[in-house]
Amino acid sequence: MAMEAIEAMRANPIAKLLTQIEQNTRSERTAVLYKTRQELGAEKVKVKIKANIYAITDIDNVKQEFTANLAVRARWKEPLMQGMSKTAEIDWDDQWNPRLELDNSVVIRNFDRKYELKYFKSDKEDKIPHVCLTMNISATFKEMFELDEFPLDYQALNIWIISEWPFSQLELIKDDEYKDHLSLCTFTESKEWYLYPQLIGEPVGEPQEIDETEEKPEQYPLYTITVQVKRLHQFYMWNHVFFMFALFLIGLSTFSIPYTDVGSRIIGAVLILLCALMYRLHMQPSLPIVAYWTALDKFNMAVLLCHILILMEHAVIGKIAQSPTISVVTQAGQADYACLGAIVCIMMIILIYFIAFFVQTLMKRNKFLEEETKNFEETNAEIEAKHGVKKDKDKNQWKYEAPPSDPMKRRVHPINGESPRLIHYQREEITRKSGRGQQALLPPLPPPSAANLAANIRMTREDYINPKEATHEMKIAMPPAVLEQAGRRSRSTSQTRGRISRSRNRVGSEQTQTETSDEE
Template sequence: MKRILFLPLVFLGMSIQLVQSAETPALIERPGSGNVPTQVSVGIWIVDINNIDSAQQNFTADIAVVLRWKDARLAHTGTGAVHYALDQIWTPRVSIANETSSVVRKLPESAEVEPNGTVLYRQRYVGPFTQPLRLESFPFDRQNFRIHFVAIRYRPDEVAFLPDENWIRDGLQKAAGISRSITLPDWTVEKWDAKPSVYALTPGLQYSGYVFEFTASRNVLHYILKVILPLVLIVMMSWSVFWTEPTNSNTQFSIAVTSMLTLIAYRFAVDTQLPRLPYMTRLDVFFLVSTLLVFLSLIEVLVTTILDNNDQVARAKKLDRYCRVIVPVIFVIASIAIFAHPRG
């Protein structure tokens, strides 16, 4: 009876062991394990950058990546490339540090192995990538963007990334580049770079990595024509109270209050383009100066109305004449101070 009970227990234990071994794949040693790092060549091509979202602090891109390394254990006598699933061979386990959960991998997770043991892995990533932005100079800003590839589990002394020599021989500088036909309407890409870069997950925990960086400047014509120019016109509309007779206080109040309400509504419309920032952008400062000057016009109307009610029309007109010069001069000087210095 004990023997009969013992046999099922043995089979149960063997089944559990087989299931556990199937669920936990063995970690394949990297080629040339030892003191010499495994060299992995990288080629990166930016197919498209179709959006930079300042409010969400990300950019959407289409990226083609080629990784190449040598693994003599996979050399074969065939005439063509042999395809392997990534879990069947050693790979540098590359991921993108700043990718979001919406990034899609367009190509199968497999690799090609040539007869001499050269392994070729291709992938295409499409989706949004996070990027913290410094927006103090918005909308006259210049931003740096990066795509950081990281070899999970491997330190810089274990895996070394370097530009793909085949791409360089084919004329691609640094084995990377950006397509000239990117669909990015409101930004201009000024320069780019690709280089090895250590990724520090936490202090003391560093992984080997490779980074593609590009610098882009915002095209300001849209903001000048559709944001700044209308704002200037709203402020100038409020100045019409200085040319209105103090005896016509109803008209003056109507103009000043309308200018103030229009400015506030306009401010809410522009705020949707930016995240909630703990600092002020250039456009914020310009809005603040404009709001203060429109409010100053409203205060001036109140003062001239009081003077008119006290039969001091001459003093009210004199105040209007001063404001016709002082307020525009303040606005011009403030605008130059805000927008004259170079891009941030």
């Protein structure tokens, strides 16, 4: 009786309308989330995640944000749909879903969800299908950059996907049958960053680490999709490090002024110090805003400290040089040279330390990233060896191949038979492929002999269709009889078109005369 009542309600249009109103008035959080997995009679779900990142754009150093366009596929076995056809009409609003959301998104421009019912090779035995949830995402994500070694740093750009079901009901794992994909050709920040090919997807936190006996807040599964980039440091080395060092060398030029001329020395040192400070303030917007010193900040502050030491040295030595005692003035000159040597030694120590830090950091960074790339390639090789190449075949993809050297086998390069205005030369006939099917251009020819084939049919590299513009017709030198027959057919077609055009003009002039007489 209960089933009959439910069927009657479904057949009733008023009941359907009320159900639609109920679905439209649900909040986003409670839309289909009131049914737990246990209530539906199923066990804990393992959701497999596969990611395809199409583009990484707008890596902002100041805001520590980046923009990504990606597609994430989550699939899980659904025993409640066992035996159902993948073309069956299913109301996905009334089905269980993993409640996946973006955890570190700042601005979401697009977040489309699409559900599909699919049968994979592993589903042939139990006949239990997989529900595939494909999420097309375009959003800006927040990431706390690690900038201690800036500008010699590398960053892990993380996209956090979290489920609103706790660990006791759901677990997010990597899809070990399909490879993750990262598009490198659409990377728009290549002038400042270098994008590595590895796309690392892994869950954060294991259910075994959670002690469910203790009374603690529920913990939720988290999955990270990580892209690794390293900064191209050349801009900062030339525009920050080299410029600040050049200002330090200019500051040493104030020692060429006699130490007795205290005013000129101090004015020159103050002007150079102000130039360094103004340049530092001018370049500040291009630097990340963090609460600690980066490697570049430490170098800049060391150079500014040397400028301050130069200014203090000029003031002290100048004061001593104003003494009326000749011996004191002579000692002041010697002390001036000693201070110059000390300041140069301090700057050399700073440079040696920075160069050693530069080399060590670069070697450590490159070694780590190369190991990550190697591990990613090994993981993909294991997937291919275990499950084969798992990817969707695109019918429109094709590969251009050079024409064979044998003239008997040379033909127009095919584009899987999909391109219009594509001409195939065959020994039996010449046809043109279009949206209306194959149309014979010329009648079949007798098969040519191998001796005179090269003389009758001259085909060069220009005769092949351009892969980018599949509109060029092939140039074929045909026998005179065939060319004459084609010319007669072309002339007859032109004459027919001329008669039709003249008849249309005559009908049009008669209509014009009739309209003129009606107006009169």
